[in-house]
Amino acid sequence: NAGVTQTPKFQVLKTGQSMTLQCAQDMNHNSMYWYRQDPGMGLRLIYYSASEGTTDKGEVPNGYNVSRLNKREFSLRLESAAPSQTSVYFCASSELKGTREKLFFGSGTQLSVL
Amino acid sequence: AQKITQTQPGMFVQEKEAVTLDCTYDTSDPSYGLFWYKQPSSGEMIFLIYQGSYDQQNATEGRYSLNFQKARKSANLVISASQLGDSAMYFCAMSLTGGFKTIFGAGTRLFVKA
Numbered sequence: 001n002a003g004v005t006q007t008p009k010f011q012v013l014k015t016g017q018s019m020t021l022q023c024a025q026d027m028n029h030n031s032m033y034w035y036r037q038d039p040g041m042g043l044r045l046i047y048y049s050a051s052e053g054t055t056d057k058g059e060v061p062n063g064y065n066v067s068r069l070n071k072r073e074f075s076l077r078l079e080s081a082a083p084s085q086t087s088v089y090f091c092a093s094s095e096l097k098g099t100r101e102k103l104f105f106g107s108g109t110q111l112s113v114l
Numbered sequence: 115a116q117k118i119t120q121t122q123p124g125m126f127v128q129e130k131e132a133v134t135l136d137c138t139y140d141t142s143d144p145s146y147g148l149f150w151y152k153q154p155s156s157g158e159m160i161f162l163i164y165q166g167s168y169d170q171q172n173a174t175e176g177r178y179s180l181n182f183q184k185a186r187k188s189a190n191l192v193i194s195a196s197q198l199g200d201s202a203m204y205f206c207a208m209s210l211t212g213g214f215k216t217i218f219g220a221g222t223r224l225f226v227k228a
Contacts, residue, residue: 031213031214033214033216035218040123040220041220042118042120042205042218042219042220042221043205043207043218044218045215045216045217048214048215050213050214056214058215059217088157090159092159094213096213096214098145098147098166098211100147100164100166100209101147101209101213101214101216102149102161102164103149103151103159103161103207103216104161105158105159107157107158108157108158108159
């Protein structure tokens, strides 16, 4: 019962460093997402992938890139980390059925950029 | 533009009492879905309940019910018989037809007192 697995759970970076957050799901979902969670702002969509081979920008894409490696995996890359990217990052997947887009989330990555 | 508003940053409730968490939404799309997610202190996001805009009856899932008032554009979560384990952050969310861009409110932190 793995569901959505994301790594790492914690990461500290220095300004300008790069890193990739990994995400994999085993529910055969077509759609995958990256959100960031900041206090008082809820979750905001960074990028999403509606299906294998496609990616699209969400609400806050600047400073990030994504790769949908295959149906299972969707990674998020920070090329040059900035303190404003300090946040908790969640990967999610879903199988859209009309408006019932129930999201299944990973356990989150707490990222600090110093 | 679509928007979710949760006006209660924090709420207190006595154990075994009922509590209502407020959520209002804004969309011009006639077809949408409303969700509530729970985030305990451990950080994971847990799906609680879903209401479709065309559903005639309010959704219920165990001790959770969604008080859907379409004309007022509100989707309040009611938790009956609160338990200590209900202490968590609660997020209201909305998805639209076509999906892929679920938006979240800022969240309400619920504290259940023994």
